[in-house]
Amino acid sequence: MASGPVTPGADTPVHVALRTTDVDEARAFCRRLYYGPMRIEPVGDPARLEFSADVVLLGPITIGEVGYGTDIRLTIGELETSYHVLLPLTGMLRSRHRGAVVYADPTRAAVYRPSGDIELDWPGTCRLISVKVERGALERELDAGLDQRVISPMPLGASFDLVDGPGRTWAALVRLLLSELRGPDALASRPRMAARWRDMVVSGLALSVEHPYGQEPAGLQGPYRPRTVKRALDVMHAEPWRPYTITDLATVAGVGVRVLQESFRQHVGMPPLTYLRRLRLDGVHAELSRADPGRASVSEVAYRWGFTHLGRFAGAYRERFGVSPSHTLRHRG
CATH class of the missing domain: 1.10.10.60 (Homeodomain-like)
Known part of the structure; x- marks a missing residue:
């Protein structure tokens, strides 16, 4: 178990894991690895709290499988430094961000821009993969394929499909990377390979999420739904x-x-x-x-x-x- 995040841009992945029934310990873990101004309050039976998280930090991306075991409400102010995607593996999550309500489940991801408060109703039956991508990394990826600079923060769509198209492929890539990096001596954990995986996750997200630049460069066009x-x-x-x-x-x-x-x-x-x-x-x-x-x-x-x-x-x-x-x-x- 690692004690903290790696330096942004590093190619050596770091695996951090926690299992606890102490809500304060769970809060401290999430605040350290994700965002400091985060509030996590049990709304279900606190005695059923069984927090578990396996998180991998790889340069500008943080990927983790997280569950609480009981219903919680999570609120956070503006993310500021990152874009974020939630991919439920089980159950359904209710999300409110910038006035839009999204019900994320294994068929549909929730997406967050760096601006605007977030409120999540997260049931105990919902386990998910949480993907944090540093703001500059995703914006540079899009900017590199355009003849114009992107607006920051980018006006991303509030969700995208996980059943087919690029979203399905990207989610499978994220799950595979997390699985590989949690195991010992994985090929993906070697710095040169890890850097390639990291780049694929960032570029794949740029192709999966809806943004106003999707129709501009041919290289960024994917099989989007109409x-x-x-x-x-x-x-x-x-x-x-x-x-x-x-x-x-x-x-x-x-x-x-x-x-x-x-x-x-x-x-x-x-x-x-x-x-x-x-x-x-x-x-x-x-x-x-x-x-x-x-x-x-x-x-x-x-x-x-x-x-x-x-x-x-x-x-x-x-x-x-x-x-x-x-x-x-x-x-x-």
Whole structure:
């Protein structure tokens, strides 16, 4: 176990790990490795806190797998020095940043710019990979491929897809690097190899996250989903409980209903309303998994996520998760 971060720009990775049931120890660890002005408060049962983190520091990037074991609320002021990405491995995370609400899960990452406060509702069922990239490193990567200087901080999109396209590949690269660097005598831990991995993580993020420069240089263009699809996905993730119709979503996307449906089938793999229903079901499942059975009810949670017909909701829930909603509530955690 290392005692602290490496010097920025160094090519020698450093592995730092902690497992504790002491919230103060967990706070100190996260503040030292990530950001000083960070507040971490348990909102679930403090006795169930089982913080675990495996973190690798490699020059301008910090990658860690983190979980708390109980529900927490994390707040932080402006990041200032870094861009940040959260990649849930399990569960769903609710994030608010610069007025945008994002529900991140294993299909969708949350992205943070260096400006604007952040608030996270992080359930105990959610384990994630946290990726911190120094501000200058990502901006230099984009600037190198452009004929114009980028605006700092860059106006990045609030989330990106992890199911297909460049986001899926980048997330797999990050997971593999973390796995390699946590093990002994890994090839990736040698400075020359580590430097190449580091550069791939930074350049891959530049290709995965949405930014206003994506259409400028051919070298930075990736297989992005059409903006029409992204607009519809963004509003669904921002407020999944709203009673959207297919016409509503087509209007947001700026295309006709048939065009939107065909675009979703081609680029998402399912119709828009099917995707919305899955998003809502996953939200209900995440909330029931951490709720107190004595205080919460299935109907209240279902209504909160936009389900108005409880019979159809229960059938869809069982089809997706293999158990009833009430079973999830009774056997939470």
